[in-house]
Amino acid sequence: MKVTKKAALACSAIALAFAGGIACSRGATGDVANADGADWGSYGRTSDEDHFSPLTQISDSNVSRLGLAWSMDLDTYDSFTAPLEVGGVLYFGVGSSVVSAVDAVTGKQLWQFDPEVSKVVGHKLRAGWGTRGIAYSQGRVFTATRDGRMIAIDAKTGKQLWSAMTLDPKDDAYISGPPWVAGDKVIIGFGGGDYGPVRGYVTAYDVATGKKAWRFYVVPGNPANGPDGEASDSVMDMAAKTWTGEWWKVGGGGNVWHAMAYDKKYDRVYLGTGNGFPWNQKLRSPGGGDNLFVASIVAVDRKTGKYLWHYQVNPGNTWDYNDAMDIQLTTLNIEGKPRDVILHAPKNGFFYVIDRTTGKPISAGQFAPVNWASHIDLKTGRPVENPKARYPDGEPFIMWPSPTGAHAVQTMSYNPKTGLVYIPQIEQQRVVTDPPNLAEWKYKEGMFVNTGLGPVPAGMKTAAPSSNLVAYDPVAAKVRWKIPQSGMINGGTITTGGNLIFQGLNTGKFTALAADSGKTLWEFDAQNGILGNAITYTVKGKQYVTVITGFRSSFANTPNWDYREQKRRVLTFALDAKAKLPPVEPLDQPIQDDPAFVVDADKAKIGGGVFNSSCIICHGAGMIAGGAAPDLRKSAIPLDADAFKQVVHDGALMDRGMGKFDNLSDAELEGLRHYIRQRARETAQPVAPNPAAK
Template sequence: MVQGAGWAGGPTPAPARSDWHAFGGDSTEQHYSPLDQINQGNVSQLGLAWTYDIDTFDSYTQPLEVDGVVYFAVGNSVIHALDARTGKLLWQYDPDVASQPEAKTRMRAGWGTRGIAYKDGMVFTATREGRLVAVDAKTGKLRWQVKTLDEAENGYITGPPWVAGDVVVTGFGGADYSPTRGYVTGYDLKTGKKRWRWYVVPGDPAKGFENKTMEMAAKTWSGEWWKYGGGGTVWHAMAYDPKLDYIYIGTGNGFPWNQKIRSPGGGDNLFLGSIVALNAKTGEYVWHYQANPGNTYDFTSTMDIELADITINGKLRHVLMQAPKNGFFYALDRETGQFISAGEIAKQNWAKSIDPVTGRPEMNPDSLYLDGKAFVMYPFPNGAHGVQAMSFSPKTGLSYVPVMDGGRVVVDPANVKDWHYRPGMFVNTGLGAPPANLTVPSASSRLVAWDVAANRIAWQVPEPGIFNGGTMATGGNLVFQGLNDGSFNAYSAQDGKKLWSYAMQNGMLAAPMSYSLGGKQYVTIITGFRSSYANTPNWDYRQQKRRVMTFALGATKQLPKAEVADAPIVDDAAFVIDPAKVKIGAGIFNTSCVICHGVGMAAGGAAPDLRKSSIPLDAAGFAAVLHDGALMSRGMPGFGNLTPEEIEGLRHYIRQRARESLAAK
């Protein structure tokens, strides 16, 4: 049973809410709209009301709607304001990320922006290279901006800021790449003045600790962890409870992933893989729950955090919910941090069980890949649940989670003691190369409806491919979700039956939102797809139909016919491949380029397919893009750290992959 009235002014969403003014709708972050004009009985009449084509390289962002205006940011944090009835552009603000001195390095990681924030007539975005920016919601004029990555040399920002009372809070990412110490910072809403900063992991003990909390956390680390930064970046999830005035943050992995390197004596390594409650006014620590003590994987607790009031075992609980990467769905008391429950939503083999009282996991010793023994671990680093938002319906008591079932081989490097990170924004996991004879089955995906009170799966439906979009639940007992096959679907919130579908001409990762104007309910989603893996269908980077799409009952607008041509693989017969150079290029590609340009160079929409690009055929042009950053405004960073030999090696590796692909046809 879910209580709809809230608790003494708590954050349960009011039924009258018609706007969508936060990442998850309101401060509960439930991705739930109480609007019910569109419901199970009439959703079949839903039609396209308006569209807006986006000229960008990346669009998997959560839109907002306030007072008749739809706001969103795409690509290099370019904010747009549209008329919510018609889709007409009202204004656009470009923070000019590509020209910033730090951008060339910071843009080497991260994928655009996942969302923005709104409060008191201002729109807030955090830019990839490290600024927090506030603009006037009516005019799009800059109000203030501040550099927030002043202590994170190789950090970057892809997550949205969060509003907590009169404070705007932002974190950052980067702990997969280089020595990084995570922190979050709160800024005055009106002026941008820094109010507080809270560090996730302790720093060098010789320099003293910022507070008693960091002194306590240091006792859970060993070795000289501070030389690696420690990690724990807060690169996405937060939520705010106005009753308690707590801001909840979800923390990330350690750097490197492998604990035997960063903390060789073990320990819980606080506050990695945790949910932490902070006082929103002061940034002071209140409580924490650590899902993954030690966290020797890429299991992060940075997925969306949602708040609700739920009756569990006959008692009203003020619940914080999260489904992090590790395959479990957690419910905590958001006032005290007390563990309530955890249940498996996906295949996992890292834990034997979760203690029902303490919430502490009993580890599967095989998952620690001791003595160089390789282990096929579930879930994979993409997570059982990634950044694609889940939603929660106070009407059904169910949370709707896009789930992935996939595994990965984990093993120590040949000599753990001699491991050192490779600078230059390459992925540095601290793991070794998988044995050639150890294979992993193909991953799959599902939409899972999780009964929070009963701690079990209520229903589930299989979905195509691996990565699918975020979900939204509504008062009309519907669940909306965009899929990687290009369909935008509405399901029954009670049993998962598909009730409506629309062909969007593009895959989706973003979550929808809903709002009401003039007595009419609208549903809006932004199309755009990216993956490190090729998909079926595969959404070509250069031909994607990135759009804002808005639906209403009885609307009849039609999309133009989609014209998609399969671009051919290009080659130059006069190009002579040097195997030694291929080896150099393969090492570069598979530790950095693969994230955007695709496993095996088969791009999945995040970036162009290099086998089909003519740029690598020209040495000077390739160097201008790759080394000098000629296409930074379109999202391609500059890798000034690469040597001429490494750049030439990449050209030879690209040619080899192109010819291998042509021969396989």
């Protein structure tokens, strides 16, 4: 998008007004120095990634006066993200990595950068999600795109400075996670470990030039191909000894698709690695083994990418548990001694306190219901597993937590004043079992979900999912308190020196709670569910709080935010502000049908297979959408064969995030239409209403 001279000058003026001052000071490597909390310049505010702000102007004693300062509507299909703020300017990316700069006080847009992902992304758009964040350093904003580009943008003008392609355009890897800045390096991983035979790695680039500095492979490649040339041979040899069979034919997985952290004290980067591909270890590594470095935290040298240590949370992972959740750095007083530690609450339900110098676990208490293991043996660092959890001989197992995790990517926060970590916790079960013909399982091409698991046997039921806000004490290794919350998934948390927790909820409320007790002190009707975390900062001495609304899930929630009804907005708050949101105008979207459409059960069966392997993540389990994409039962497009083909096969809506599935045959497309009609008629009763639609 062309940036006007006026907008560029406005942005420059704001930057100059704060440059060199408290609000926007720069360290030796150009990072935002946030000791006073004036700026929120990185994902977790500082490189400690703790989502804590020391600001106290807004506190538990006056938060009841908090009001809306301004709002900004967003024209996007996805807004599961949090902004950054530097020198009085908000920066955020939504949808297909479209980045905006906005005056933090007035909400005036200064510039917008669109990488035009839909024109080049190809089949990688099928993964479905938008972007989860951006990074900032040395006057540059960094974003990564679904097709695999790492892009540096001038923070003053919105113009592209450099772009580097990090992925092979032909494979099933894609990027939805944020970049991470580590000194003069900006680092990116990628996703794809649910879709195809990709081999996880992370790549570091020079912040100023975009030149590749190093690459670290998470899992070993084909031994016949020899050394990678970009990773230690001895490290990859060590990792290869923990795999069996011909794992390289299915890639191995281990993708670093979200969390990392830069440890300034030790000048190292911690990588949170993902699940193996496919999930079922019997398929990717049939002889067992730990499968390094899947489901691990791996420490590497910032300058070179050289391996330093690892801690594997789930050896031989076979459940989609992974370590893409927050990696937070702090110092705790444990048994009378200060210890530099990592705080980590991954999917598997255990909260880990890990020594940053050695990678050894110090404690591992439960923060959610767990039955896949009884405990973590701190002497070995290994979980003491329930043998039934590996579904031996395909025996179905009802597992706590589910692959969604006891903690997903919604941020947790650590408050050094209270000593507590605030986790948006999930309680959900899942039945895990082998596919009917394990020996005949084959990878299905085309960005379909390939878990390697079988369908849930008839008659097996799981408990209704729920959620809580959990306050966990990492020194005592125990839950101090928890507050039941609505639905299954709620927003990320931040916490402040004013004894506050800010969290958005799936009810559509944006809330402030007391950090010591969890008591709700204030709430605002945001008119939409919220998943991204808030940020807080000061401009000219005044404290603001900003959050972006937007909700998505692969599961229906209560309330259930319809994709087309969502009010995706930037909301900014300050003490005694009086702005108002416009009234909600609900859409009337009944389930569609055509009595003349006769469902063919055989065709619907074909369509069900396609839906459950490629459509379910966005359009919802059981075809009851959770806000990530339109509810297909309410759409008239599937009733028109030609229109349906244009959207699904030809990619008519790629610019709105709908991938092009040109590998589907006419029979599969027709099957989908019949399955949609079948599910529409089976579920033709009201779903939970949008609470704002009154």
